[in-house]
Amino acid sequence: MQYQIGHADLCLVLALVRGRSLARAAELLQVDVSTIFRAIRRLEAALGVALFEKSRRGYTPTDTAQALAEQAERAELALDAARVALEQGKQVVSGTVRLTCTDAVLSNLLLPALARFMPNYPALALELVTSNDFANLSRRDADVALRLTRQPPEHLVGRRLGAVSYVVCARADGQDRSDLPRQSWIAPDESMPDHATVVWRLDHLPGVVPSYRCSSMSAVAQLTAAGLGVAALPDFILRGRPELHAISEPLPGCDTELWLLTRPDCRSLRSVQTLFEELSKALMSEG
Structure with a gap:
């Protein structure tokens, strides 16, 4: 039968991943070094895979050991939550x-x-x-x-x-941005051809050719905040970026x-x- 890994095995791997040495892992688990050494050797033999690579820097976990350690951390969190829940009389969400x-x-x-x-x-x-x-x-x-x-x-x-509404935004730097067709525009690239702001710009400012095109609205916002031009952005971005301000009313047809x-x-x-x-x-x- 295939070896069935248990909680003790996960704790062992997690301790060595965290400690990177037999001595530190032994300290974390409160056992002696020889116990850790034998346990890891037995586990690797049972699983048929190497879990750690020994070098001068200590024990480096393989991808398998790293994956097991991640599961062990989740189990650790779940146990901690269960203890808190028992103490406080609450159900655990896991x-x-x-x-x-x-x-x-x-x-x-x-x-x-x-x-x-x-x-x-x-x-x-x-x-x-x-x-x-x-x-x-x-x-x-x-x-x-x-x-x-x-x-x-x-x-x-x-x-x-x-x-959510979209508005034309610019960096709050005191420049006159009222003449929108003459501004340097930042816009989504060809990966978002149907984006509401692209459709709006093509309808209302057909002569504008964006100076910058970005593959995400987050990047569009970053370039705008850097003062590189103006862009149509969702209103919620303004709440977290005080350096930006709206220079238009909500854009018609872009509400979502x-x-x-x-x-x-x-x-x-x-x-x-x-x-x-x-x-x-x-x-x-x-x-």
Whole structure:
């Protein structure tokens, strides 16, 4: 039979990954060095793979050992959360949720929200993927999506968190930016030909040729904040960038909505439910 790895094995690997030496691993596990040495040799023989490479710098973990150590850390977090839950009489929220969003939503909305509540869920792990479409959820590459859209796909379920407008923005440097056709424009590149701001610019400023094109709205915002020109950006970016200011009213036809979405088979998971409630509270308060 294939060897069934146990909790003690994971603790052993994690200690050596953290300690990088037999002596430090022995100290972490409160055993002697010879015990660590024999245990690692036995585990490698049982698994049929090398877990560490010995060198003058100590024990360097292989990819297999690194993967086992990551699982061990998750187990460690889950145990810590269980102990806290028993002490406080609360249920533990655990597991891994894969969440997808655009890079602009990630840096300006999601990360500040996560910083508020994730410390309260030590056994909940998130895997974050930046993408501009819904294919991730459809292919089951992700469990939850935070998306800007006016029409979320019918096969997904979720919650509308608020409205988002786009405005033309510039660095607050005192320059006269009122003549928009004469400005240096920063815009999405050909990877986003149907982006609402691209459509708006082609309709309202057909003679403008952007000086800079970027593969993400986050990059567009960064170039604008650096004073390289003007750009049409979602209003939520302005809240986190005081160096930027709006130089137009909301652009007609560009209004959209922020949606938190998941697949129907995921909505009953406690981890997903918790993420929905916490993100809803954090992001709806932003609006």
